Amino acid sequence: MQKSLYIARALARQGWRVVVVEEHGWGLLSPARFSRFVDAFHLVPSGGGKHYVDALVAIAEAEKAELFVPCSGAGTTHEDALAADKMRRQRTSAKSSDGFRAVIQxxxxxxxxxxxxxxxxxxxxxxxxxPESILVDSPQELLKLLRLPKQPPRILKCAAELDDVGRSDLTLYPLRNKAGAPDFKATERRISSLPIPISKQTPYIAQEFIGxxxxxxxxxxxxxxxxxxxxxxxxxxxxxxxxxxxxxxxxxxxxxxxxxxxxxxxxxxxxxxxxxxxxxxxxxxxxxxxxxxxxxxxxxxxxxxxxxxxxxxxxxxxxxxxxxxxxxxxxxxxxxxxxxxxxxxxxxxxxxxxxxxxxxxxxxxxxxxxxxxxxxxxxxxxxxxxLWLTSREAGSSSxxxxxxxxxxxxxxxxxxxxxAWDQEDPLPFVVFYHVTWPYLVLRQVLVRRRAWSRINVSTARIFEC
The missing domain is CATH 3.30.470.20 (ATP-grasp fold, B domain)
Structure with a gap:
């Protein structure tokens, strides 16, 4: 990710020895691996979980790290916090916590x-x-809410999972017919066919639409x-x-x-x-x-x-x-x-x-x-x-x-x-555009074989659908 390079360079310019850790798979050819400001590079198991946490802690111990600055994506933020907590407790038990800092909650x-x-x-x-928000865990509960009097228009956001498809969906509920009246049958059909179903395992937020x-x-x-x-x-x-x-x-x-x-x-x-x-x-x-x-x-x-x-x-x-x-x-x-x-x-x-x-x-x-x-x-x-449109063709309201x-x-x-450009560190720029992204696209097409809707170049994220 680009943001990890920004911080790695800032730390190196302050005199730190910088160790970068990425996940196996998409992190294999990370531009940070080729940065002159990075002194060591490690790969850890992808997808979070205990093996990911244990690997982070082991690397911090082996490298005698004094500072832990996570630059993770949404999928592993909690695991980074668990790893930091474990590092803090290890340093406290070793009576060396004064020389260690983890920049995560x-x-x-x-x-x-x-x-x-x-x-x-x-x-x-x-x-x-x-925003005024209510958690719902079934289509029936959502319909009951939408039928209440004096309800503001609402949008739906999945509360428990990353929703690559729904993150930009600003559909207002309840749906309305051509006359402008609420159409609860159409609403029920739509909310019953969301890519991630509304359930106890994957509840949704029915959030006030601020228009x-x-x-x-x-x-x-x-x-x-x-x-x-x-x-x-x-x-x-x-x-x-x-x-x-x-x-x-x-x-x-x-x-x-x-x-x-x-x-x-x-x-x-x-x-x-x-x-x-x-x-x-x-x-x-x-x-x-x-x-x-x-x-x-x-x-x-x-x-x-x-x-x-x-x-x-x-x-x-x-x-x-x-x-x-x-x-x-x-x-x-x-x-x-x-x-x-x-x-x-x-x-x-x-x-x-x-x-x-x-x-x-x-x-x-x-x-x-x-x-x-x-x-x-x-x-x-x-x-x-x-979806290959310009931002203006896509009708971006912002x-x-x-x-x-x-x-x-x-x-x-x-x-x-x-x-991606830094005049004191040009190689990651070349790698980012000529190695990292070709590798990620080929991996998506040949290995993962899943459809995608769009790409976020800066975070190396491909939004699957």
Missing amino acids: DPELVLELHEKDKFITLTRSYSLDA GGRTTEWCTHSTIDEQGNVLAFVCCPSNDMLMTYHPLPSNHPLGQRALAWTREFMRRVKKDAKWQGRAIQGHYSFDFIHQPDADAGEGEQGAEYWNNGRLVAIECNPRVHTAVGLLAENPKFGSVYDLDVGRSKEQPALIEPLPRAKPMSWLAHDVPARLLPHLVPRFLRKLVHP SQVVAGGGSHFDLAAPGERDA
């Missing part, structure tokens, strides 16, 4: 943040704004220390699969509001008796929706526009966000991982993207998704893959974001720099 807190229904419940318990023509999505990355302080922060305009990252200026009112929200959330976590004595440090990647006031004027959006309206937290990923690439250009970024961070009572200086930070994207996404669609006829693209103060973010356009 307690395993139970990781689950509370990662699982959408638990995160929303936690957020609302802290009196912070989150409006000018709602905007935002993603953030925060690095948090043991005291709950925000050490590093970045905020970007977002959509359902972000491939161009624009750094929001640090003085922008929406970014300041998201930062204040994050600090308040961490203050509540630190005070919460449930988490006393447990690890709260780690990476927190919150996703927000900004819904402006109904009476907000059209046109240029000033500070008042962004300071008012709802800022609703819809999700938390307790792991490193790809947006960390915007922080990695700051030469001070690596200092947030120093061993003594969080042990001082003084408020640390906040690390943010440099004022000159440029939007970033990936050539391997820009060429097929943004350049070739203008050169290849639509019928040929549909023949190659039914492709254009006007942020006020002259800021305009086109999420459907390429960035001003390639996110």
